[in-house]
Amino acid sequence: MRVSDLPTLPARLTRPVYFRGPAPRVAAPLAALDAPMDKLKITGGVPLRGELAMSGAKNAALPALAVALLTADELVIDNVPQLADIATMSRLLRGMGVAVERHGARLTVSAAQPTATEAPYELVKTMRASVLVLGPLLARFAQARVSLPGGCAIGARPVDQHIKGLRAMGAEIEIEHGYIVARAPRLRGAHIATDMVTVTGTENLMMAAALADGTTVIENAAREPEVGDLALLLNAMGARIQGAGTDRIVIEGVERLHGATHRVLPDRIETGTFLVAAAATGQFGGADVTLRDVAPGTLDAVLDKLREAGCEVANNGDWIRLRMDRRPRAVSVCTAPYPDFPTDMQAQFMALDCVADGAGQIVETIFENRFMHVLELQRLGADIAIEGHTAQVTGVPRLSGAKVMATDLRASAGLVIAALAAEGETVVDRIYHLDRGYDRMEQRLAALGARIERQK
Ligand code: UD1
Numbered sequence: 001m002r003v004s005d006l007p008t009l010p011a012r013l014t015r016p017v018y019f020r021g022p023a024p025r026v027a028a029p030l031a032a033l034d035a036p037m038d039k040l041k042i043t044g045g046v047p048l049r050g051e052l053a054m055s056g057a058k059n060a061a062l063p064a065l066a067v068a069l070l071t072a073d074e075l076v077i078d079n080v081p082q083l084a085d086i087a088t089m090s091r092l093l094r095g096m097g098v099a100v101e102r103h104g105a106r107l108t109v110s111a112a113q114p115t116a117t118e119a120p121y122e123l124v125k126t127m128r129a130s131v132l133v134l135g136p137l138l139a140r141f142a143q144a145r146v147s148l149p150g151g152c153a154i155g156a157r158p159v160d161q162h163i164k165g166l167r168a169m170g171a172e173i174e175i176e177h178g179y180i181v182a183r184a185p186r187l188r189g190a191h192i193a194t195d196m197v198t199v200t201g202t203e204n205l206m207m208a209a210a211l212a213d214g215t216t217v218i219e220n221a222a223r224e225p226e227v228g229d230l231a232l233l234l235n236a237m238g239a240r241i242q243g244a245g246t247d248r249i250v251i252e253g254v255e256r257l258h259g260a261t262h263r264v265l266p267d268r269i270e271t272g273t274f275l276v277a278a279a280a281t282g283q284f285g286g287a288d289v290t291l292r293d294v295a296p297g298t299l300d301a302v303l304d305k306l307r308e309a310g311c312e313v314a315n316n317g318d319w320i321r322l323r324m325d326r327r328p329r330a331v332s333v334c335t336a337p338y339p340d341f342p343t344d345m346q347a348q349f350m351a352l353d354c355v356a357d358g359a360g361q362i363v364e365t366i367f368e369n370r371f372m373h374v375l376e377l378q379r380l381g382a383d384i385a386i387e388g389h390t391a392q393v394t395g396v397p398r399l400s401g402a403k404v405m406a407t408d409l410r411a412s413a414g415l416v417i418a419a420l421a422a423e424g425e426t427v428v429d430r431i432y433h434l435d436r437g438y439d440r441m442e443q444r445l446a447a448l449g450a451r452i453e454r455q456k
């Protein structure tokens with residue numbers, strides 16, 4: 001049977017109301033969305049010093065918002081960062097008739113009476129993580145229509161594993177007019193082994209399985225801390241999930257989930273980015289930065305590499321202090337799923353190697369096209385040779401400021417770090433990429449002494 005042959009669903013779920021409905025009640029769109037051509041002007045050469053609090057994790061907050069679709073009760077999500085990606089997910093949910101309200105870092109989300117089950121192309125193309133609504137929609141409303149994300153700057157990034165897993169749970173899925181059209185009267189538990197480790201794939205399947213009939217086992221599951229955080233939230237809502245954080249997650253489906261309050265874990269990538277920024281500026285007279293509200297236990301691979309680069313790193317409970325008073329030593333990194341070195345820190349470490357003593361190899365194994373920042377780093381005078389998935393970076397004593405362009409979120413962070421370590425002035429264009437994942441990065445770097453300003 002094709003999806004189109006299935007019986008018509010209740011009118012309240014089929015009306016095309018995606019951008020009508022009540023007036024938005026979340027904070028006004030971020031400046032980044034209104035003025036996409038903002039630039040950052042950075043004058044390098046200042047060692048970063050001071051103390052800074054880190055935000056909640058973007059990659060945990062996004063699925064936490066999608067989870068709201070699984071219950072008619074209210075969810076309260078705390079420690080949600082102020083980011084363009086969070087604004088996009090809020091818009092996506094509001095388009096489905098979900099109420100989303102922000103009070104500081106706290107979001108209240110209620111999907112009591114959703115009016116649509118579609119994620120339109122216009123939003124999914126700007127943020128791939130929109131696909132996270134697929135599992136919850138299907139599990140609670142028996143249907144979903146979610147745009148395929150298409151390509152993105154860092155690679156093809158298909159969602160075949162999400163689809164494969166949901167099909168194993170009994171969903172009928174067709175690709176029609178660029179959309180994943182899925183139906184399942186009630187998902188049923190299944191044994192799923194994903195072909196590769198996928199973070200949002202694991203999350204989508206875990207959310208869907210929470211309301212399925214029977215037990216689901218996900219083998220080769222992503223072990224990222226954000227997956228564990230999502231399992232905590234789901235269990236607080238009444239789900240029965242075990243093994244999150246390992247590569248085998250067992251989910252016993254329940255009839256319904258209820259409301260809950262959850263605090264999103266700290267952002268390990270934001271934390272790592274600020275630490276590398278400090279490390280890259282140590283050569284200018286001693287960097288000394290303490291980051292608070294962090295989760296050091298989620299950063300082992302990154303902290304090890306920073307120590308190898310010559311940084312003094314101390315941590316305890318929820319803070320990390322980094323001190324660095326010389327040119328970094330070059331380090332080699334190879335990206336891999338957690339707990340190994342994160343692909344989301346690759347560009348930042350490449351920037352560090354650009355000014356290091358010696359040569360380092362950066363191997364990217366997760367995304368096929370994640371070296372877009374190399375050409376821009378070369379504009380600053382970096383010595384980088386690429387062969388396939390490997391970049392050979394030979395440090396130079398000084399980079400020199402230039403105009404460069406951000407190409408994706410983490411590439412932008414790498415460029416900012418290189419600019420902080422460069423001589424003279426650098427202008428980083430197209431920083432709307434940066435605003436997707438970093439809250440007011442320029443203000444917070446400025447608080448650590450950096451000479452950095454946003455230009456409209
Ligand atoms: C998540 C993170 C992103 C991070 C990435 C890898 C979120 C919102 N984003 O992205 O910041 O860079 O993990 O740590 O959490 N793949 C397939 N088929 C699939 C799914 C994935 O081939 O169905 C491939 C991808 O193309 C990629 C690899 O698997 O090469 C890993 O991707 P995945 O873990 O799914 O990345 P995201 O979840 O999109």
